[in-house]
Amino acid sequence: MAYKKLSAEEAAALINNGDIIGFSGFTAAGCPKTITTALGKRAEEAQAKGNPFKIGIYTGASTGDTIDGVLARAHAIQFRTPYQSNNDLRAALNKREAHYFDLHLSELPQYLRYGFLAKPNIAILEASAITDDGKIYLTSAVGIAPTVARLADKIFIELNHYHPEELAGIHDIYEPADPPVRREIPVYAPGDRIGVPYIRVNPEKIAGIVETNLPNEVGAFTPSDEVTNQIGRNVANFLSSEIKAGRIPASFLPVQSGVGNIANAVLGAMGLNEDIPAFRIYTEVIQDSVIALMKEGRITFASGCSLTLSTPALEDVYHHLDFFKQKILLRPQEISNSPEIARRLGLISINTALEADIFGNINSTHITGTKMMNGIGGSGDFCRNAYLSIFTTPSTAKGGKISAIVPMVSHLDHSEHSVKILITEYGVADLRGLSPIQRAETIIENCVAPEYKDLLKKYLQLGQTGHTPQNLVAALSFHNAFNQTGDMRNVDWKTSR
Amino acid sequence: MAYKKLSAEEAAALINNGDIIGFSGFTAAGCPKTITTALGKRAEEAQAKGNPFKIGIYTGASTGDTIDGVLARAHAIQFRTPYQSNNDLRAALNKREAHYFDLHLSELPQYLRYGFLAKPNIAILEASAITDDGKIYLTSAVGIAPTVARLADKIFIELNHYHPEELAGIHDIYEPADPPVRREIPVYAPGDRIGVPYIRVNPEKIAGIVETNLPNEVGAFTPSDEVTNQIGRNVANFLSSEIKAGRIPASFLPVQSGVGNIANAVLGAMGLNEDIPAFRIYTEVIQDSVIALMKEGRITFASGCSLTLSTPALEDVYHHLDFFKQKILLRPQEISNSPEIARRLGLISINTALEADIFGNINSTHITGTKMMNGIGGSGDFCRNAYLSIFTTPSTAKGGKISAIVPMVSHLDHSEHSVKILITEYGVADLRGLSPIQRAETIIENCVAPEYKDLLKKYLQLGQTGHTPQNLVAALSFHNAFNQTGDMRNVDWKTSR
Numbered sequence: 001m002a003y004k005k006l007s008a009e010e011a012a013a014l015i016n017n018g019d020i021i022g023f024s025g026f027t028a029a030g031c032p033k034t035i036t037t038a039l040g041k042r043a044e045e046a047q048a049k050g051n052p053f054k055i056g057i058y059t060g061a062s063t064g065d066t067i068d069g070v071l072a073r074a075h076a077i078q079f080r081t082p083y084q085s086n087n088d089l090r091a092a093l094n095k096r097e098a099h100y101f102d103l104h105l106s107e108l109p110q111y112l113r114y115g116f117l118a119k120p121n122i123a124i125l126e127a128s129a130i131t132d133d134g135k136i137y138l139t140s141a142v143g144i145a146p147t148v149a150r151l152a153d154k155i156f157i158e159l160n161h162y163h164p165e166e167l168a169g170i171h172d173i174y175e176p177a178d179p180p181v182r183r184e185i186p187v188y189a190p191g192d193r194i195g196v197p198y199i200r201v202n203p204e205k206i207a208g209i210v211e212t213n214l215p216n217e218v219g220a221f222t223p224s225d226e227v228t229n230q231i232g233r234n235v236a237n238f239l240s241s242e243i244k245a246g247r248i249p250a251s252f253l254p255v256q257s258g259v260g261n262i263a264n265a266v267l268g269a270m271g272l273n274e275d276i277p278a279f280r281i282y283t284e285v286i287q288d289s290v291i292a293l294m295k296e297g298r299i300t301f302a303s304g305c306s307l308t309l310s311t312p313a314l315e316d317v318y319h320h321l322d323f324f325k326q327k328i329l330l331r332p333q334e335i336s337n338s339p340e341i342a343r344r345l346g347l348i349s350i351n352t353a354l355e356a357d358i359f360g361n362i363n364s365t366h367i368t369g370t371k372m373m374n375g376i377g378g379s380g381d382f383c384r385n386a387y388l389s390i391f392t393t394p395s396t397a398k399g400g401k402i403s404a405i406v407p408m409v410s411h412l413d414h415s416e417h418s419v420k421i422l423i424t425e426y427g428v429a430d431l432r433g434l435s436p437i438q439r440a441e442t443i444i445e446n447c448v449a450p451e452y453k454d455l456l457k458k459y460l461q462l463g464q465t466g467h468t469p470q471n472l473v474a475a476l477s478f479h480n481a482f483n484q485t486g487d488m489r490n491v492d493w494k495t496s497r
Numbered sequence: 498m499a500y501k502k503l504s505a506e507e508a509a510a511l512i513n514n515g516d517i518i519g520f521s522g523f524t525a526a527g528c529p530k531t532i533t534t535a536l537g538k539r540a541e542e543a544q545a546k547g548n549p550f551k552i553g554i555y556t557g558a559s560t561g562d563t564i565d566g567v568l569a570r571a572h573a574i575q576f577r578t579p580y581q582s583n584n585d586l587r588a589a590l591n592k593r594e595a596h597y598f599d600l601h602l603s604e605l606p607q608y609l610r611y612g613f614l615a616k617p618n619i620a621i622l623e624a625s626a627i628t629d630d631g632k633i634y635l636t637s638a639v640g641i642a643p644t645v646a647r648l649a650d651k652i653f654i655e656l657n658h659y660h661p662e663e664l665a666g667i668h669d670i671y672e673p674a675d676p677p678v679r680r681e682i683p684v685y686a687p688g689d690r691i692g693v694p695y696i697r698v699n700p701e702k703i704a705g706i707v708e709t710n711l712p713n714e715v716g717a718f719t720p721s722d723e724v725t726n727q728i729g730r731n732v733a734n735f736l737s738s739e740i741k742a743g744r745i746p747a748s749f750l751p752v753q754s755g756v757g758n759i760a761n762a763v764l765g766a767m768g769l770n771e772d773i774p775a776f777r778i779y780t781e782v783i784q785d786s787v788i789a790l791m792k793e794g795r796i797t798f799a800s801g802c803s804l805t806l807s808t809p810a811l812e813d814v815y816h817h818l819d820f821f822k823q824k825i826l827l828r829p830q831e832i833s834n835s836p837e838i839a840r841r842l843g844l845i846s847i848n849t850a851l852e853a854d855i856f857g858n859i860n861s862t863h864i865t866g867t868k869m870m871n872g873i874g875g876s877g878d879f880c881r882n883a884y885l886s887i888f889t890t891p892s893t894a895k896g897g898k899i900s901a902i903v904p905m906v907s908h909l910d911h912s913e914h915s916v917k918i919l920i921t922e923y924g925v926a927d928l929r930g931l932s933p934i935q936r937a938e939t940i941i942e943n944c945v946a947p948e949y950k951d952l953l954k955k956y957l958q959l960g961q962t963g964h965t966p967q968n969l970v971a972a973l974s975f976h977n978a979f980n981q982t983g984d985m986r987n988v989d990w991k992t993s994r
Contacts, residue, residue: 081930094964099932104881104914114884115744116917116929179750179843179884184681247612253676339882340837346676361909369972370963380914384601384881385836387611387676410969412858412909417601417877420613432613433578435596466867467591472907472973472980475866479969 002132003157006208011156012038014207015122017046017053018078022112022120022148023067024127026060026306026333027085027259027285028217030141032124032158033066034210043076054078058112058120060143060305060333061105061284061377062086064217072098081117082108083375094371102365102372105284106337106381109147113178123152125199128163134203138171139163140216140314141306142332146175149199154207161213166321169197171330187341190254190282190303191329215311221287224265227394230425231262232269235350235392238421238428240275248348248388254282256342256382258351259308262392264289266350271298282345284336284378286328288313294327303329305336337381349386351379353393353414356405356422356447358440358456359468360431362391362414368479369410376413383418395424395449401487403452405443407459408475422447436468455491462493499629500654503705508653509535511704512619514543514550515575519609519617519645520564521624523557523803523830524582524756524782525714527638529621529655530563531707540573551575555609555617557640557802557830558602558781558874559583561714569595578614579605580872591868599862599869602781603834603878606644610675620649622696625660631703632695635668636660637713637811638803639829643672646696651704658710663818666694668827684838687751687779687800688826712808718784721762724891727922728759729766732847732889735918735925737772745845745885751779753839753879755848756805759889761786763847768795779842781833781875783825785810791824800826802833834878846883848876850890850911853902853919853944855937855953856965857928859888859911865976866907873910880915892921892946898984900949902940904956905972919944933965952988959990 012035015021025031039055046053054076059067061083068086071077075097077089082103084090093100103111111117125145129137138145139160149155174195176182186194224232242248255270257263267289270276281290281302291313293299307314307330317324335341342349354373355363363369364376383389391414393404404424416439422429427446431439437460444456455478462471474493481491509532512518522528536552543550551573556564558580565583568574572594574586579600581587590597600608608614622642626634635642636657646652671692673679683691721729739745752767754760764786767773778787778799788810790796804811804827814821832838839846851870852860860866861873880886888911890901901921913936919926924943928936934957941953952975959968971990978988 079930079932093932094962096932096934096962096964099935100964101930101932102914111929115742116885118930179841180686180746180748182841182843183685184683184837184841186681188680189677245612249677251677339840340681343836344676344679344681346679366963366965369967369969370961370965372964376914380881380912384877388613410967411965413912413914415877415910415912417599417873417910432608433576433598433615435576435590435593435598437593438596464867465591465593466863467593467597467869468863468867468908470866470907472866472976476969476972483969 002203003206004208006210008034008038008210011035011208011210012042015039019122020056020118020120021122021124022058022144022152023063024125024138024143024145025063026141026143027062027308028064029306029308030126030139030143031063031067032126033064033214034158034212035124035156036067037070040070040074040076043074047075056118058108058144058148060141062374066217083377085374090372100372102375104376104380105333105378106339109144109332109334110178112147112151120148120151121153123148123155124158125149125155126158126160128160128167129165130157130159132203134201135198136201137168137198139167142171142330143305144333146173146199146332149201153205155201155205156207157209159209159211161211162215164318164321170325170328171197173197173199173332174335175332176334185335185338185340187335190280191301216314218308218310220310221264222261224261227425228262228265231392231423232265234423234428235266235390236269236273236276238423239270240273243275252277252279253346253348253387254280256283256347256349258379259285259287260352262352263287266392267293271296282347284333291317301327303331303336305331305333337378339381339385342382342385346387347382348388349382350390350392351383353391355409356391356393357409358405358407358443359436360416360419360422360439360443361409361412362419363409363411364413366411368483380414383414388420389418390421390423391419392423395426395447400449400451402482403449403478403488405448405452406478408470410476410479451489458493499700500703501705503707505531505535505707508532508705508707509539512536516619517553517615517617518619518621519555519641519649520560521622521635521640521642522560523638523640524559524805525561526803526805527623527636527640528560528564529623530561530711531655531709532621532653533564534567537567537571537573540571544572553615555605555641555645557638559871563714580874582871587869597869599872601873601877602830602875603836606641606829606831607675609644609648617645617648618650620645620652621655622646622652623655623657625657625664626662627654627656629700631698631700633698634665634695636664639668639827640802641830643670643696643829646698650702652698652702653704654706656706656708658708659712661815661818667822667825668694670694670696670829671832672829673831682832682835682837684832687777688798713811715805715807717807718761719758721758724922725759725762728889728920729762731920731925732763732887733766733770733773735920736767737770740772749774749776750843750845750884751777753780753844753846755876756782756784757849759849760784763889764790768793779844781830788814798824800828800833802828802830834875836878836882839879839882843884844879845885846879847887847889848880850888852906853888853890854906855902855904855940856933857913857916857919857936857940858906858909859916860906860908861910863908865980877911880911885917886915887918887920888916889920892923892944897946897948899979900946900975900985902945902949903975905967907973907976948986
């Protein structure tokens with residue numbers, strides 16, 4: 001091999017305070033793992049000597065603990081975008097130790113190219129193979145890797161032998177030209193290939209190769225329970241009724257599905273519903289449930305940005321690559337999350353809300369309006385441009401002390417304009433064509449937990465007139481009751497008029 | 498002519514309670530004017546006899562008073578979408594007499610085709626010419642006309658001789674196929690023609706022709722003043738500095754500009770700025786300022802959905818059609834506002850906010866969170882997918898009693914994720930890559946009126962921690978102070994902790 005072999009520590013020694021690093025990967029899948037571990041130590045040593053050591057970080061989405069966790073604990077993050085889900089990083093950014101900016105995932109690559117964000121001078125990519133002429137074959141995700149590889153002055157490769165070389169071919173790497181010379185992104189079906197299976201870089205930019213053999217750090221998702229399973233059945237029954245009504249084509253449409261146990265339950269229920277034909281996925285994260293349904297023939301193709309699979313499921317895929325490489329394709333997030341393609345393909349978009357309000361607005365990111373949970377992720381890329389945009393949430397949290405449906409969301413990520421259907425374990429609110437008061441009545445009737453129905457009906461009577469009958473004195477009183485007493489049901493209307 | 502000629506009253510007599518009508522036009526431009534006037538009388542007569550008479554209305558955007566005003570005053574509107582700006586209709590929907598649902602303008606045609614909204618059984622189109630084989634040439638706007646003409650069972654034409662037959666050719670009518678067989682919309686530059694200059698319908702659906710000779714009901718926009726002119730200069734200076742920094746191509750990019758006196762001032766200032774090259778427009782509403790800059794050679798092409806011009810400006814265009822038909826093209830709103838095209842062309846998107854908050858969220862629609870002003874219009878279609886999304890607003894209203902910049906918007910239409918630059922008469926807040934606290938500091942420093950700076954700085958100190966330092970007790974206190982005392986400066990922090 002033509003490239004210099006380095007240890008992780010040797011690579012980390014070539015990274016300096018103030019550097020800005022772009023990483024491969026999307027979720028923990030496909031992220032480098034060893035150079036950042038060494039870099040965390042290097043940062044701590046520098047800081048112990050009184051020297052500053054902070055870097056800027058661009059990723060596809062969340063990462064494994066060896067990036068966000070290690071570097072957050074080392075206080076080595078100057079800024080971070082576009083998404084995270086690590087406990088220690090979350091604590092750091094909620095203390096505002098690290099500047100975090102939450103971004104639609106499809107936008108990051110072009111904002112880097114446009115110069116809207118500081119240029120990444122270093123890229124660290126996890127690869128399953130690399131050729132002497134600079135062809136890099138990625139592992140189980142793509143993310144922003146093509147763009148940061150092109151922009152960076154210096155590239156480090158973690159060549160991870162855990163991933164088979166036969167994975168080559170599963171990726172479809174395509175970077176659009178920028179305005180004013182951009183053309184269409186020529187994807188017309190989830191399986192369409194438009195690029196090449198590798199990232200091509202100038203070999204002189206490759207500063208070294210670190211060889212590893214490590215599985216992804218994908219944690220287990222919380223298993224389904226009765227509430228999530230009921231949400232899944234409600235989604236599946238709703239979709240089958242839409243097919244019967246002729247509002248979804250009988251041949252069905254590609255599905256985008258969010259991440260986590262609700263998403264797994266939704267796909268599982270769709271797989272079991274005999275009125276829904278075998279279907280295709282066009283999404284960002286391919287989860288375990290997709291692999292299971294693919295083996296059953298219920299999912300016929302999945303285009304995504306990452307294989308965010310448990311280790312047993314990923315090994316299953318790797319042991320049957322001949323089967324799965326015909327049915328799975330990994331794209332850069334600029335393409336997997338493209339608004340152009342979401343609208344053209346007509347995605348059925350199913351995402352999870354942290355909180356919804358009775359007028360159909362969604363909070364995807366902030367707990368009680370202040371604390372960042374993870375980030376908006378791809379939900380905004382998809383829901384705005386989908387054929388049909390569905391949001392799901394359990395109706396309550398913390399044993400009923402929190403209603404997921406409130407008078408006014410404490411932070412708003414998806415406005416009423418992007419939310420067509422809201423589904424909880426209690427039922428389905430179809431908001432299409434409804435005015436705000438009609439939306440409120442429909443959501444309270446169909447989606448709210450019984451113990452909150454009367455409270456929300458009373459809220460609507462609090463005397464405000466207008467197209468959207470909010471009461472600005474009482475609008476956030478559910479949250480304030482929770483902050484003050486630990487239970488939203490203790491809301492005090494008397495002080496709220 | 499092969500079609501039955503009708504008076505407006507005869508046409509109105511063929512429309513019944515419960516009918517759902519789709520209209521041509523976008524703003525007052527291109528809207529029918531006489532059948533609805535007669536229909537309003539018919540509704541009032543029916544109601545006087547104790548018979549219900551209400552219809553559903555789909556339009557491109559706002560209309561002339563002869564649609565929204567007449568029918569609102571006649572209490573004849575059952576539901577209305579997607580945008581309005583009429584005083585009497587506004588009053589009706591804020592009393593919730595009429596169900597109004599506010600929608601991204603690009604979405605309406607496809608939602609009608611998908612069956613998500615009730616089918617329009619009648620279309621009323623204003624035409625400049627019609628052929629015996631069913632080719633309809635529109636007047637000064639397109640809107641949703643192609644889709645409602647296709648879906649409706651019955652079409653009435655208002656053949657308006659005010660518009661010259663030579664207007665034929667200015668329209669480019671194209672309706673995309675629906676998923677799963679939709680292809681790219683092949684527009685790569687503002688001037689690209691992709692369709693035909695007419696709407697083609699089955700002649701048997703044409704129930705009658707009403708001949709008219711009436712100008713558009715386009716009202717005069719409020720003239721520019723020193724505040725709006727300063728906003729315009731701030732926008733123009735910001736754009737020229739972005740060109741110099743290499744973040745906007747030196748050849749510049751197509752501009753989308755909202756409606757009203759600020760938009761006119763912005764385009765005027767861009768025209769005067771010598772660092773900005775002659776540019777092209779890709780927008781929904783073509784206003785007077787575009788025509789003026791076209792004559793000066795500062796705007797070289799304008800693609801829009803309507804010619805929303807004052808009568809003198811429209812007559813100027815009609816008297817020099819040979820010149821302007823080379824430089825102006827009118828498209829359906831599904832194409833003028835297409836997210837796919839906005840992102841591909843790389844639009845510089847400039848829209849007006851009703852209210853912004855210190856974290857970069859925008860309220861475009863609701864006064865103090867409850868009263869609908871107009872609607873979201875195309876702002877969401879453009880800002881989410883633009884190359885660069887700019888929002889403008891005067892820093893205060895009502896002589897300083899209202900700050901347009903508040904701790905938390907009282908209604909949210911465009912989240913922090915869609916707002917990259919905020920500009921008032923005081924200056925420019927560049928929010929790209931900033932965390933929430935950085936955004937707040939930048940907005941307060943650069944955009945807020947002097948009399949509100951300290952109040953907003955104090956708000957940020959109100960003790961909440963977290964990534965986004967909102968205080969949910971005080972977040973809406975500016976609005977509550979205004980509702981209770983008529984002046985936001987009377988905000989009472991003591992009750993807000």
